[in-house]
Amino acid sequence: MRIRIVDAFTDRPFAGNPAGVLLLDAFPDDNRLQNVALEVNHAETAFAHPLPSGGEADWALRWFTPVTEVDMCGHATLATAHVLHTTGAHVGAVRFATRSGVLIATPAEDGSITLDFPTAPLxxxxxxxxxxxxxxxxxxxxxxxxxxxxxxxxxxxxxxxxxxxxxxxxxxxxxxxxxxxxxxxxxxxxxxxxxxxxxxxxxxxxxxxxxxxxxxxxxxxxxxxxxxxxxxxxxxxxxxxxxxxxxxxxxxxxxxxxxxxxxxxxxxx
Missing domain, CATH: 3.10.310.10 (Diaminopimelate Epimerase; Chain A, domain 1)
Structure with missing residues (x-):
């Protein structure tokens, strides 16, 4: 199983927010996901797998801290989109199915990635x-x-x-x-x-x-x-x-x- 550590919201290593990213064929049981996140021991570890074509999303995405699964995570979503694009696993905008609905990550020619997230009402x-x-x-x-x-x-x-x-x-x-x-x-x-x-x-x-x-x-x-x-x-x-x-x-x-x-x-x- 391939694992990557990605620094997100930065253009240089050892800054920004590190996230573990694992691209899978399917999600294993939750205990395994939590144990991997604990082993990685970063703020979040993201797990993603491809979905059948023709649906509302391209990849399923979940995020775990070392102690629990969370409903929303920006930096690990950015990190996952970065891995998909740099490895060629996905081309263009990617739609993630998550606990917070479908979240879209769109790459730009300058190397940046834009996430489309729900606004939090204050x-x-x-x-x-x-x-x-x-x-x-x-x-x-x-x-x-x-x-x-x-x-x-x-x-x-x-x-x-x-x-x-x-x-x-x-x-x-x-x-x-x-x-x-x-x-x-x-x-x-x-x-x-x-x-x-x-x-x-x-x-x-x-x-x-x-x-x-x-x-x-x-x-x-x-x-x-x-x-x-x-x-x-x-x-x-x-x-x-x-x-x-x-x-x-x-x-x-x-x-x-x-x-x-x-x-x-x-x-x-």
């Missing part, structure tokens, strides 16, 4: 008691991303506050189903990004996710409303860092980035 919320202490900063506002994404978005005062966060991950787990997204407006848009974020997902076994495509389905509408533009670029300011270009199209959000395969080998077990 609902203003009260800043929860104790979350400032858990996060290590006082939020200006809080928003619920709804059941599909399952995060609490916290807007902070400025970019440097986001960079400086050293949260209590165990304490943060109490505030949402998946995790907490901290975000702020970019201090200097001339650097090529409009907003920054960091994502903490202790409830799915990821203290800090390096670059989170699914989070940008909530960040895109938030910052589009604040900045008055539907096309923006987000910098996820994790230690590995990565950029996501977003375009808000009503109930859909386009997420564009690049990917690099860094490891390829055989799964022997």
């Amino acid at each position: 609902t203003p919320a009260e800043v929860p008691d104790g979350v400032a202490e858990a996060l290590g900063a006082v939020p200006l506002a809080a928003f619920d991303t709804g059941p599909r994404v399952g995060d609490l978005v916290l807007e902070l005062a400025d970019e440097k506050t986001v960079h400086a966060l050293r949260p209590d991950h165990k304490a943060l787990a109490a505030y949402s189903r998946r995790g907490v997204i901290a975000t702020a407006r970019a201090e200097n848009p001339a650097l090529g990004y409009d907003f920054v974020s960091r994502c903490f997902f202790p409830n799915v076994g990821i203290d800090e996710d390096p670059v989170t495509g699914s989070a940008h389905t909530a960040l895109a509408p938030h910052w589009a409303a604040r900045l008055g533009r539907t096309t923006l670029t987000g910098l996820q300011a994790s230690p590995r860092s990565g950029r996501v270009r977003t375009e808000l199209r009503g109930d859909r959000t386009l997420l564009t980035g690049r990917a690099v395969t860094v490891i390829e080998g055989d799964l022997l077990a």
Whole structure:
């Protein structure tokens, strides 16, 4: 069984968000999928297999963290599309059948890939008691991303506050189903990004996710409303860092980035 490690939302190795990618003939039992994801031990491992022609999707796709299966994952979808296109397993736009419906990944001539994902509707919320202490900063506002994404978005005062966060991950787990997204407006848009974020997902076994495509389905509408533009670029300011270009199209959000395969080998077990 061939396995690849792909760095997503970056154009260079050892940055962005690494994902395991396995192209299969069919899905084995869930215990095997979970054990492989635990062995890979990245934020997500993606498993995909081709579907019969003539249907609404081309490939079935599932995502697992080291501890659980998840409903949506942007970076591992980007990584899977990258593997399909670079290996010749699929040509052109690919339609994935997933827990979040059919998701489309479209390659461009410049090597980037654009994902078509559902927009996460944001609902203003009260800043929860104790979350400032858990996060290590006082939020200006809080928003619920709804059941599909399952995060609490916290807007902070400025970019440097986001960079400086050293949260209590165990304490943060109490505030949402998946995790907490901290975000702020970019201090200097001339650097090529409009907003920054960091994502903490202790409830799915990821203290800090390096670059989170699914989070940008909530960040895109938030910052589009604040900045008055539907096309923006987000910098996820994790230690590995990565950029996501977003375009808000009503109930859909386009997420564009690049990917690099860094490891390829055989799964022997």
